[in-house]
Each structure stands twice: as structure tokens, then as C-alpha cells.
Amino acid sequence: xxxxxxxxxxxxxxxxxxxxxxxxxxxGLNIHFGYAGLLNFGQAVFMAAGAYGLSIMVVTYDxxxxxxxxxxxxVFPAVLALILGVPTLRLRADYLAIVxxxxxxxxxxxxxxPRYDWLTGSSDGHGGFATRFYELSPFxxxxxxxxxLFIGNQFFVVLVGWAALVVVVTLVWALIRSPWxxxxxxxxxxxxxxxxxxxNAYFYKMQALMxxxxxxxxxxxxxxxxxxxxxxxxxxxxxxxxxxxxxxxxGAGKIMGxxxxxxxxxxxxxxxxxxxxxxxxxxxxxxxxxxxxxxGQVRFLLIGVGLVALAAxxxxxxxxxxxxxALDDR
Amino acid sequence: xxxxxxxxxLLTLWTAPAGAQDDNETVVxxxxxxxxxxxxxxxTPVEGVEITISTIDGTEVGTAxxxxxxxxxxxxxxGGEYIAELDQSTLPEGVPLRDPERATLDFNINAGxxxxxxxxxxxxxxxxxxxxxxxxLTIDGIKLGMIIAMSAIGLSLIYGxxxxxxxxxxxxxxxxxxxxxxxxxYGLLGGLIGGDFAIQLIIxxxxxxxxxxxxxxxxxxxxxxxxxxxxxxxxxxxxVSIGFSIMFRYIMLFQFGGRVRRYRDYQIQDTIDxxxxxxxxxxxxxxVFSTIILIGVGLALQRTxIGKAMRAVADNRDLAESSGIDVEKVIRxxxxxxxxxAGIGGVLFGLTETVGWEMGFRLLLLMFAGVTLGGLGTAYxxxxxxxxxxxxxxxxxxxxxxxxxxxxALLILAVILLIRPQGLLGRAERIG
Numbered sequence: 001x002x003x004x005x006x007x008x009x010x011x012x013x014x015x016x017x018x019x020x021x022x023x024x025x026x027x028g029l030n031i032h033f034g035y036a037g038l039l040n041f042g043q044a045v046f047m048a049a050g051a052y053g054l055s056i057m058v059v060t061y062d063x064x065x066x067x068x069x070x071x072x073x074x075v076f077p078a079v080l081a082l083i084l085g086v087p088t089l090r091l092r093a094d095y096l097a098i099v100x101x102x103x104x105x106x107x108x109x110x111x112x113x114p115r116y117d118w119l120t121g122s123s124d125g126h127g128g129f130a131t132r133f134y135e136l137s138p139f140x141x142x143x144x145x146x147x148x149l150f151i152g153n154q155f156f157v158v159l160v161g162w163a164a165l166v167v168v169v170t171l172v173w174a175l176i177r178s179p180w181x182x183x184x185x186x187x188x189x190x191x192x193x194x195x196x197x198x199x200n201a202y203f204y205k206m207q208a209l210m211x212x213x214x215x216x217x218x219x220x221x222x223x224x225x226x227x228x229x230x231x232x233x234x235x236x237x238x239x240x241x242x243x244x245x246x247x248x249x250x251g252a253g254k255i256m257g258x259x260x261x262x263x264x265x266x267x268x269x270x271x272x273x274x275x276x277x278x279x280x281x282x283x284x285x286x287x288x289x290x291x292x293x294x295x296g297q298v299r300f301l302l303i304g305v306g307l308v309a310l311a312a313x314x315x316x317x318x319x320x321x322x323x324x325x326a327l328d329d330r
Numbered sequence: 331x332x333x334x335x336x337x338x339x340l341l342t343l344w345t346a347p348a349g350a351q352d353d354n355e356t357v358v359x360x361x362x363x364x365x366x367x368x369x370x371x372x373x374t375p376v377e378g379v380e381i382t383i384s385t386i387d388g389t390e391v392g393t394a395x396x397x398x399x400x401x402x403x404x405x406x407x408x409g410g411e412y413i414a415e416l417d418q419s420t421l422p423e424g425v426p427l428r429d430p431e432r433a434t435l436d437f438n439i440n441a442g443x444x445x446x447x448x449x450x451x452x453x454x455x456x457x458x459x460x461x462x463x464x465x466x467l468t469i470d471g472i473k474l475g476m477i478i479a480m481s482a483i484g485l486s487l488i489y490g491x492x493x494x495x496x497x498x499x500x501x502x503x504x505x506x507x508x509x510x511x512x513x514x515x516y517g518l519l520g521g522l523i524g525g526d527f528a529i530q531l532i533i534x535x536x537x538x539x540x541x542x543x544x545x546x547x548x549x550x551x552x553x554x555x556x557x558x559x560x561x562x563x564x565x566x567x568x569x570v571s572i573g574f575s576i577m578f579r580y581i582m583l584f585q586f587g588g589r590v591r592r593y594r595d596y597q598i599q600d601t602i603d604x605x606x607x608x609x610x611x612x613x614x615x616x617x618v619f620s621t622i623i624l625i626g627v628g629l630a631l632q633r634t635x636i637g638k639a640m641r642a643v644a645d646n647r648d649l650a651e652s653s654g655i656d657v658e659k660v661i662r663x664x665x666x667x668x669x670x671x672a673g674i675g676g677v678l679f680g681l682t683e684t685v686g687w688e689m690g691f692r693l694l695l696l697m698f699a700g701v702t703l704g705g706l707g708t709a710y711x712x713x714x715x716x717x718x719x720x721x722x723x724x725x726x727x728x729x730x731x732x733x734x735x736x737x738x739a740l741l742i743l744a745v746i747l748l749i750r751p752q753g754l755l756g757r758a759e760r761i762g
Binding site (some may be wrong): 039041083086087088090091093094095097098099101102103106109110112113114115125230237238241243248274294297298300303304305306307309310311312315 | 427488497557562563564565566567568569570572573574575576577578579580581584691695699704730731733734736737740741743745747748751761
């Protein structure tokens with residue numbers, strides 16, 4: 001058994017790129033659900049907006065990298081939030097859930113269609129849009145950094161990601177303490193009461209949808225940069241559920257909840273993944289029970305079990321405060 | 331699919347090869363014609379298509395070109411195994427092969443005999459709208475709508491009686507399709523102990539109905555009843571159902587792999603050519619059978635005690651409870667019936683397309699569209715909405731590429747929420 005390898009993998013899960021992408025996606029969801037009470041089950045499409053916003057602008061329209069970043073972070077998610085929000089934000093919470101999950105799938109189908117190959121590169125997606133980003137890297141691509149956990153380019157993505165996380169967390173913390181954040185929480189608690197005080201709930205919810213979407217788009221964009229590809233299958237519906245598990249695990253409605261949740265989630269996933277792989281390779285688990293490709297499927301199974309267990313047994317999350325915000329609130 | 335037959339141009343190879351036939355020659359040949367959309371009209375021959383024949387080890391024997399009647403023939407030196415390849419670049423613009431992978435075909439021929447090789451042509455690309463296409467697509471749409479409706483009634487009634495949007499409903503559909511597959515492939519015991527105990531698909535389907543109903547009942551008993559008793563909120567129940575959806579989906583992937591499968595029975599059928607559309611016997615069966623079932627469901631809701639109780643609970647749970655209706659019993663019945671119907675829906679869906687681990691999840695999004703269109707929580711709304719969605723999806727392929735047809739259904743969803751959020755048959759009330 002290669003315990004060292006499993007340990008490395010687990011550490012990479014706790015602090016590495018996957019953690020960063022999903023922590024950002026979950027912070028976005030935290031604004032949606034934790035603070036505004038919006039059930040967004042299409043966070044994957046916001047992530048895709050960030051990734052494709054960048055790649056379409058750079059690859060298809062030949063814009064500069066930074067202009068692409070601007071489009072992917074601001075314009076694409078804002079337009080998407082309008083598309084999702086206008087029909088649903090006046091309705092009961094579950095309608096938003098249905099529409100978001102459907103829209104995420106719809107855009108994935110469009111991005112995958114050969115008809116729009118010229119725009120999105122269909123199922124192969126786009127690549128080669130992040131060269132400018134890696135040119136800025138001060139690290140040697142051939143070297144390993146941070147106790148040998150990351151290779152040069154990877155380490156650069158991780159560092160930029162951490163910086164982005166710090167900025168986003170600070171921003172969210174400041175916003176939630178501000179009057180804007182207090183109105184948002186008031187709407188979550190009792191929309192009618194907030195409305196009777198003259199607050200336009202619809203606009204606040206729309207702003208929350210946009211802001212959370214933009215943070216999700218940042219996560220998706222970093223993911224596209226980190227993997228150097230924007231592909232439809234990177235934004236399947238299950239991606240949304242990963243972010244949800246991260247959020248609920250850490251506790252919705254807490255600033256650090258999604259960050260801690262994402263770290264734990266990817267630590268756990270990488271640990272079980274590595275352990276199972278080792279067990280299969282060493283023959284402790286026979287081929288008839290599980291083979292190499294099935295190990296990858298186990299993580300999704302665990303995500304499902306995790307969602308069920310958390311939502312049914314501990315709706316406030318591992319560290320959440322039931323008084324402040326639990327899944328069970330309404 | 332029936333659609334392709336009417337839409338498509340067929341490369342037809344006649345039973346008697348074109349041209350004079352010498353008894354001693356080994357001849358391969360055929361005729362390439364675009365089949366007319368209307369059966370009584372002349373088929374259009376395609377001239378100038380090149381077909382190259384080579385031996386199995388790759389030596390080229392010769393190339394035949396179709397003449398003005400669309401016929402081609404080539405004399406072969408001997409019997410044996412050959413490869414026929416159609417040069418797709420010689421096909422006219424907008425007339426592709428039905429399956430581009432099958433431009434190359436193997437065939438065996440006996441010395442001194444003649445034989446035909448079939449290259450079916452596919453859908454004509456480009457606008458060719460006429461009433462026939464619309465009729466055909468509408469029939470296909472009704473079939474799809476029936477399948478969506480059958481699966482979605484449970485979804486809508488569960489929402490109506492408990493307020494739960496059950497995201498795991500798609501997996502109940504997959505469960506039905508997979509169960510019927512296992513039964514029809516290995517039989518009741520075969521799935522466990524191996525060996526061939528295959529059950530005919532119709533019987534397997536009936537067994538599946540029972541098993542899926544039991545599964546639905548158990549799902550309610552073991553999970554949802556307990557959560558309701560504990561006073562879990564609707565949102566946490568919704569998240570639980572998503573968790574189960576992922577869990578079931580990946581258990582099925584784990585068990586059956588990512589490959590799609592087909593049922594052993596009723597797979598290959600000739601289409602029956604009616605004047606305005608063509609249809610396979612199994613599609614007729616699907617439409618008739620689901621009509622009977624759906625009428626049965628409608629009558630049960632309208633006439634029987636438990637059906638009336640279901641509608642009462644869906645309409646106003648508190649009022650129903652205070653009038654002495656056993657709400658838990660109603661909910662149990664809804665889960666059992668909804669589970670069974672979803673299972674049957676899965677079998678029919680698997681029969682028209684393929685059985686795969688993700689099929690239910692794909693159908694779930696269409697069910698959502700149908701149920702929301704008809705009015706979330708109403709039984710008849712689910713029916714009507716699903717039919718509209720099914721017909722819309724199929725007829726929309728007149729204007730948008732087939733691989734994006736589901737996008738149209740999801741667009742309906744957004745539009746209906748904008749203009750009539752309570753759905754076609756829902757009661758107008760503030761639901762925000």
C-alpha cells in the first residue's frame with residue numbers, strides 16, 4: 001500500500017485546485033441559498049459561463065485574455081442570471097430549482113451541439129485560451145513546489161486561486177455585514193415583512209443571483225484555466241451537486257462554511273478514491289466487485305449518500321448554527 | 331425510427347439486380363433512389379454515386395457508378411467475402427447516408443450468383459416541410475408525450491399530495507427500464523444465479539410494473555414517511571431526493587456500466603406505411619397501451635374513492651384531512667401507483683429508444699417541463715402538459731437540429747413560467 005501517495009492526494013484535495021474551484025462555486029451558492037434563500041440547482045451553468053465566457057472571447061472572437069476574463073466574470077453570468085431570474089424569482093422557491101437545473105442542461109446541450117461548433121467547439125470544447133495566464137507564472141513548469149505537491153503551472157493556479165478566495169471571502173463578509181446583506185437576510189427570513197418595509201425583494205434577489213453567479217463563474221473560469229480546456233462534460237449537472245454538498249457540509253449561511261465544506265469534501269473524495277484504487281490494485285478488492293473505472297463512479301455515489309445523510313440528519317451542516325441558517329429553515 | 335422512413339431518402343437495392351444477368355457471372359449491384367415522401371409518387375433515382383468494391387484484404391476490384399435510373403452493377407471475379415464502400419462525396423448535396431458509419435459494408439457472395447447490398451440513406455438535410463412530415467412528427471410526438479405523461483403523473487401527484495419535488499423520479503423510470511431488461515434477458519432468477527431464464531418482454535413489463543410499484547411504496551415507507559414524521563422541511567426533502575437521484579443513478583452505472591442496451595424482443599420491426607405517416611407495430615402498441623392506461627388513471631381519479639381522495643388531498647391537504655381522509659394512506663397509494671406508472675413508462679421509453687443508466691434523468695427534465703406546463707400538482711395537467719411537450723419536441727425538429735430538440739422543451743418551461751406560472755390547468759393563485 002502506497003500510503004504516502006494517498007496522503008499526498010488527500011492534501012491536494014484539502015488545499016489544491018479542485019478545492020478552490022468548488023469552494024468558489026459553493027460561496028456563490030451560499031449567497032444564493034444561504035443568504036437569499038434561492039434554490040439554485042444550476043450552479044454548473046454559471047461555472048460554464050465563466051469558462052466559456054473566457055474561451056469563446058479568446059478562441060472564437062480573438063479578444064485579448066483580459067477582455068475575455070472580464071466578459072466571463074461579469075457579462076456572461078449577469079446575462080445568465082437575468083435569463084434564470086426574470087421568470088422565476090417572483091415564484092415559489094422550487095420553481096427556481098426546476099428552471100435552473102433545466103437551463104444548465106439546456107446550455108450544455110447547446111454547447112455540445114455540432115450546429116454551434118463554430119462558437120463553442122462542440123463536445124471537444126476549447127483549449128489554448130490560457131497561454132497569456134501561464135506566461136505570467138514565475139514558476140518553472142518542470143519543477144515541483146510546496147513539498148512536491150504541485151508542479152509549476154499547477155502551483156501558479158493554486159496560488160492565484162487562493163488569492164481569489166481571500167478576496168471573495170472578504171468581499172462577501174463585508175457585503176453581508178452591510179445594509180444590503182441585512183436586507184437580503186430579512187428577505188430570506190420573511191419576504192412579506194421585508195416587502196412591507198418598502199424593500200424591493202425581487203431586485204435584491206436578482207442582485208444576489210447575479211453576484212453568486214459571478215463568484216461561481218470565477219470558479220468555473222479558474223477550472224477552465226487550470227485544466228486548459230472548456231468542455232461541456234465539465235459542467236454536467238452533477239457538478240452543481242458537488243458544490244451543494246460542499247455548501248451543506250460546511251454549513252449554509254456561514255461565511256467560511258462553503259470553504260471548509262469544499263476542503264473537507266475534496267479531502268474526503270481524494271482519500272477514498274486513492275484508498276479504493278490502492279485496494280483494487282493490491283488485490284484486496286477483487287475485480288468482480290469493483291474495477292478501476294468503477295472507482296471513479298464511487299465518488300458520485302458518495303456524493304449522493306452525503307447529500308441524503310446531511311439533509312436528513314444534519315441540515316445545518318457540520319459546523320453550522322441551527323439558529324442562524326439551516327436547510328430546514330422553511 | 332418511423333420518421334426517418336418518410337423523411338429520409340432511401341438507397342434502395344432491388345431483389346433482382348439491375349441490368350441483364352448472366353448465369354455464370356458473379357454480380358453485385360443495386361439501385362440508389364431517393365424515396366418519395368408520399369408513397370404513391372415516383373422515387374427519385376440518384377445518378378453518379380460511386381461504389382467501390384474491394385476484397386477483404388483490401389485489393390480493389392472495381393468501381394461502379396449509378397446510371398440515370400440510379401442502378402449500379404459490378405461483375406466480380408469470384409465468390410467470397412468483399413467490402414463495398416460508398417463514396418459519400420458523390421452523394422448529392424443534402425442527401426447523407428442514414429448512418430455515416432455504414433458507408434462501408436461487408437458482404438458474402440457465392441460464385442455465379444448475384445446479390446444486393448443495402449446502404450440506407452438518412453434524413454434530407456434542409457427545409458422540406460410538408461403536411462406529411464408534420465403528421466409523422468405529431469404521431470411521434472404523441473408517443474413521446476404519452477411516455478412522459480405516464481412517468482410524470484406520479485411526479486405531479488406526489489408534489490400535489492406532499493409538496494415534494496421528487497428529483498429521484500427519473501431514477502424510478504430507469505429502474506423500470508432496467509428491471510424489465512434484466513427480466514427479459516436473464517429472467518427472475520437468472521439475474522441472481524445466472525443462466526438463461528429469459529422472460530418475454532410483455533410479461534417482464536407486467537412484472538416490472540409490480541416491482542416498480544413495490545419499490546415506490548418502499549421508498550415512501552422507508553424514507554419519505556419518516557422524514558414527514560420528523561417534520562423535515564420541503565427544501566431539505568428536495569435535497570434528499572436529489573441525493574437519492576445521484577445515488578441511484580450511479581448505483582445503476584456501477585452495476586450495468588455506461589453501455590446502452592436494447593430489449594431482446596420487438597427490436598427490429600418493419601414499418602407499416604400508412605398514407606400520411608409510417609409507424610412500427612411496437613409504436614402502435616405503445617400509443618394504444620398508454621392511452622388505455624392513462625384513461626384508466628383518469629377514470630380512477632374521477633370515479634374511485636381513493637382517486638377522489640387523492641385529488642382532494644392535492645387540492646387542499648388540511649381540508650381533506652379534517653374531512654376524515656386518511657392522508658397518509660392517500661400518499662402511500664400515490665407513491666405506489668406513481669412508482670408503477672414510472673416503471674412502465676421506463677419500459678416503454680426503453681422500447682422506443684435504448685436502456686441506459688442516464689435515461690431517466692434525461693426524461694426527468696422533460697417531465698418537469700410537462701408537469702410545470704400543465705400545472706404542478708394536478709393529475710390532468712401532467713397529462714396535458716406532457717402531451718404538449720412531447721409533440722412540441724418532435725415537431726420542433728422541423729426547425730432545429732435533432733440533437734437540440736430537448737432544448738425546445740426546456741424553453742417552454744421558462745416561457746410558461748413567465749406568462750402563466752400556475753400552468754395550463756393550475757388554479758390561479760399567488761404562488762410567490
